[in-house]
Amino acid sequence: MADAIADALRIDDATLAYDAGPVLAGVTGRVGAGEVVTLIGPNGAGKSTLIKAVLGLVPVVGGAITVLGRTPAAARRDVGYVPQADTLDAQFPVSAAQVVLMGRYRQVGWLRRPGREDRRIAAEALEQVGLADRARSTFGTLSGGQRQRVLLARAIAQRPRLLLLDEPFNGVDLVSQDALLRVLADLRRQGTAVLLSTHDLALAQHVSDHACLLNRRMFGFGPTAQTLTADLLRATYGGQIVLAHH
Numbered sequence: 001m002a003d004a005i006a007d008a009l010r011i012d013d014a015t016l017a018y019d020a021g022p023v024l025a026g027v028t029g030r031v032g033a034g035e036v037v038t039l040i041g042p043n044g045a046g047k048s049t050l051i052k053a054v055l056g057l058v059p060v061v062g063g064a065i066t067v068l069g070r071t072p073a074a075a076r077r078d079v080g081y082v083p084q085a086d087t088l089d090a091q092f093p094v095s096a097a098q099v100v101l102m103g104r105y106r107q108v109g110w111l112r113r114p115g116r117e118d119r120r121i122a123a124e125a126l127e128q129v130g131l132a133d134r135a136r137s138t139f140g141t142l143s144g145g146q147r148q149r150v151l152l153a154r155a156i157a158q159r160p161r162l163l164l165l166d167e168p169f170n171g172v173d174l175v176s177q178d179a180l181l182r183v184l185a186d187l188r189r190q191g192t193a194v195l196l197s198t199h200d201l202a203l204a205q206h207v208s209d210h211a212c213l214l215n216r217r218m219f220g221f222g223p224t225a226q227t228l229t230a231d232l233l234r235a236t237y238g239g240q241i242v243l244a245h246h
């Protein structure tokens with residue numbers, strides 16, 4: 001039943017703008033429960049902007065974005081988000097386990113202390129990303145890939161119905177990449193909808209059900225194999241030669 005409720009995310013001819021004006025227009029697409037959709041496009045295409053609009057952080061000035069049947073801002077508590085690796089604050093003076101536990105705060109409320117069940121869920125999430133043995137390590141002492149996995153664990157611990165990942169494969173080692181692929185498979189089985197941005201076409205081909213091609217506007221949306229075609233990729237990247245990184 002592909003109706004508004006079944007779709008975790010619906011984007012209908014959306015135009016997104018910062019104060020200076022629109023940066024992305026004409027985006028239409030869907031992410032259903034248990035589906036992985038990848039956003040593909042060159043630097044500055046608007047991938048992060050779209051993810052931030054789904055979080056309710058960038059205004060939708062035309063069309064609509066509907067998250068779990070609600071506005072992005074209203075759906076916020078059910079949406080997980082892992083930001084780009086280079087935006088992470090490595091100076092966090094807290095342990096990996098504490099970072100993951102933060103994923104539970106929205107559920108328990110900021111004024112209540114997380115309980116045993118929250119700690120269990122957080123420990124399970126750290127285990128899921130393969131970092132159970134680093135629970136007590138200070139966040140800042142972990143490698144970039146490990147920090148990314150801790151933030152992924154934090155997002156999973158939130159038990160979101162829609163998970164947004166901004167360039168999750170960027171600069172991560174192979175172990176972290178494998179952990180992420182395993183988590184994506186788990187999320188798919190649990191019926192979590194996933195929207196992720198990447199530059200990596202080979203990985204996109206591997207993980208996604210649907211792909212969305214962006215460069216200031218949408219150049220294609222559909223089943224991955226039918227969307228990541230040479231013609232559509234050439235159009236999206238403005239004639240630049242596109243090579244898979246892996």
Ligand SMILES: Nc1ncnc2c1ncn2[C@@H]1O[C@H](COP(=O)(O)OP(=O)(O)OP(=O)(O)O)[C@@H](O)[C@H]1O
Nearest residue numbers: 018019020023041042043044045046047048049050
């Ligand atoms: N806060 C902001 N205010 C104004 N313009 C912005 C802001 N953030 C991004 N932009 C502009 O919006 C456009 C799209 O940027 P965005 O970061 O969404 O691209 P991207 O596809 O995620 O690129 P990258 O792969 O480099 O992360 C760019 O031209 C960028 O300069």
